[in-house]
Amino acid sequence: MMDHSRELTAEAPRAWDRPVVSVPVLICLSLVGGQLPSFSAQANLYTLGTGGALIWLGLNNRVPRRPAPRRLTPGAVWWLLPVTVFGVFEGATFVLSVGDDFPTFSRLADPLLEDHLVRSTAWFAWLAAFWGLVRR
Amino acid sequence: MMRALAIGGFLTAILLFAGVEWASRREDSRVPSLGDVCAFVMRYAVGPVPVGRIGLFGFWWWLGWHFLAR
Structure with a gap:
């Protein structure tokens, strides 16, 4: 009976759970976030607040979730390739810690994120992916 | 030289993710x-x-805080 009611919920998404609502909301949140400078109290509070709200939504059953696969196909090992390449370079740059001569990913991204448009775009990517995780 | 190597490595990883x-x-x-x-x-x-x-969720929250708040 419980499973049946869940299926009905998934087939009839709530009004606020449609892209026509969620995308503009995420864009507005991203535009606000993009205006907040690094290392500011506002940026910290805004990140903690938006992330905390999404985690709260993701840990209770208020948002309908897409069904998750019960097992992964062997092709999933392909994901180890980009993860390993990224991990090797991030690990090497972090351990050697020689600054701009061999920069970490964060150090490379920081100057780009000073631009408000790039920062807002990064905010949108982070929030959209977070919203996607909440609904999985 | 080392800087180009780091940039090339991260770009390769991003392209591999996309691929x-x-x-x-x-x-x-x-x-x-x-x-x-x-x-x-x-x-x-x-x-x-x-x-x-x-x-x-915790990892993704930390990632956003790391790049967007500090």
């Missing part, structure tokens, strides 16, 4: 999408505690 995701979206692909991998990880629970879900 594997593209491969996963082809018809009859045997590679699961990144979303499916995440969803599978989030299924992991110890008793009533959704450890996978909490872990992935």
Whole structure:
């Protein structure tokens, strides 16, 4: 009976759970976030607040979730390739810690994120992916 | 020289992420999408505690804070 009611919920998404609502909301949140400078109290509070709200939504059953696969196909090992390449370079740059001569990913991204448009775009990517995780 | 190596390495990783995701979206692909991998990880629970879900949310929260707040 419980499973049946869940299926009905998934087939009839709530009004606020449609892209026509969620995308503009995420864009507005991203535009606000993009205006907040690094290392500011506002940026910290805004990140903690938006992330905390999404985690709260993701840990209770208020948002309908897409069904998750019960097992992964062997092709999933392909994901180890980009993860390993990224991990090797991030690990090497972090351990050697020689600054701009061999920069970490964060150090490379920081100057780009000073631009408000790039920062807002990064905010949108982070929030959209977070919203996607909440609904999985 | 070392700076170019780091930039090249990170760009390669990003292109590989995009490439594997593209491969996963082809018809009859045997590679699961990144979303499916995440969803599978989030299924992991110890008793009533959704450890996978909490872990992935926590990681993503930290990532946003790391890049966007500091």
